[in-house]
Amino acid sequence: MNISHAWTSVWRMALMALVLILGLGLGQQALAQADPDREIATAVPSVDADAWRQIRSGETGPNFRSSRFDSNYNLINASGENWRQLRNRWVSPFGLIAIGGMLAMIVIFYLIFGRKRLDEPKTGRKLPRWPLMMRSLHWTVATLFILLALSGLNLFYGKLVFKPLFGDSAWSGMISASKLVHNYLGPLFGILLVFLLLRLFKENLPKKHDLVWFKKGGGMIGKGHVDAGFANGGEKVWYWLLATVGIAVIASGLVLDFPNFGQSRDTMQWANIIHALGALGLTAVALGHIYIGTIGTEGSLEGMTTGYVDETWAKEHHNLWYEKVKDQTVTKEQLAADHGNTRGGDQAAPRTS
Known part of the structure; x- marks a missing residue:
């Protein structure tokens, strides 16, 4: 089996999984709409000033209490209102500013500087950079990240x-599908991201030349090229953001995804805030990563699609x-011949030229 056939199979499986999840989402939407008016009318009695006094004092009765066995937790409480205010007044604007600001920066940067072209022509000689397993893992994690970002x-x-x-009808279907995508693909993303981080750990350890890379803005300040190993300073920052903020997002997401391990509602409220802040921040930074790795830099995408990069790059x-x-x-010519003779779809052993 060659590389193209293996890659096609991976994408077909991912597409089938996505179609299945969306189908489940539409099915759940139909069930949820059976009698929404009666559910709203009977879910909770009216909350007036006297009820809020009881809520703040903790004197609420059984109508406001969690239905969990032997629970004395009030569903309506002051901490829930504090969470709502924090989410709406701080977290929500942060996401809009972070993501909108990054998009604006990318557009302005592209209009001013354009695409980063290679200073010298390509030689046509290739260097192996990403084996098939790493490319498959990267694109799977990247696809899951995009699906989780959009659904989130x-x-x-x-x-x-x-x-x-x-x-309401179309929006409820979108929300139901988004919830299913987010809840079921989130843990899978977390597992694969940990594998990816472990595999790239050695290449992303900080080095002294990374400081020079940052001082020169990745080569934008001054003349000449800045030193970089397998990963440059910017790529290492992205790696460590995923290894810190990304792990926090995964951990908080698991707290929200599995609320049946005894965690309190207060814990889940804080997990929700941490999850939202981390995910929104990573989404904003990911836009820059996607730009630099695709249209922003000539030759970068080639390494993650073919596994090889040009010698000049x-x-x-x-x-x-x-x-x-x-x-x-x-x-x-050697590359074409090696790919034609390779079984299993992975790169052939490199030759010297």
Whole structure:
């Protein structure tokens, strides 16, 4: 089986899983709409000033109490109102500023500087950079990240955007599908992200030359290229954001995803705040990562799609790594022949040119 056939199979499986999840979401939506008016009318009695006095004093009766066995927790309480205010007044604006600001920065940067082109023509000689297993893991994690980001944004802002545009029925279907996608794909994303972080740990350890990389703005300040190993300073920052903020998002998401392990509602409220802040921040930074890795830098996407990078790209962007692997270059002809003879779809052993 060659690389293209293996890659096609991976994407077909991912597409089938997505279709299944969306189908489940639409089914849940139909069940939820059976009698929504009666549910709203009987869910909770009216909350007036006297009820709020009781809530703040903790004197609420059984009508406001959790239905869990032997529970004395009040469903309506002052901490819930504090959580709502924090979420709406601080977390929600933070997300809009972070994501909107990053999009604006990308557009302005592109209009001013354009795409980062290679200083020298491509040689046509290739260096192996990403094996098939790493590329498959990267694209799977990236796809899950995008699905989780879109579904999370819909859960957070969808009511303000899509409900007025499409009405209650369409919006409820979108919310139901988003909730299923988020709840079921979140743990899978967490597991695969940990595998990815462990695999890339050694390449992302900080080095002294990373300080110079930052001082020169990744090569934008001053003349000449800045030193970089397998990963440059910017890529290492993204890695450690995923290894810290990303793990916090995963942990808080698991607290929310599995509320049956004895955690209190207060704990889940804080988990919700941590989850939202971390996820919104990572989404904003991910937009920059996606831009730089695709249209922002010539030759970058090639490494993660084919597994190989051009010799010129390696010299200009990762010169220290290039010096270690420059004897592994292969020509286009050798690469085509190796891929034609390789079984299992992985890269062939590199040849010296």
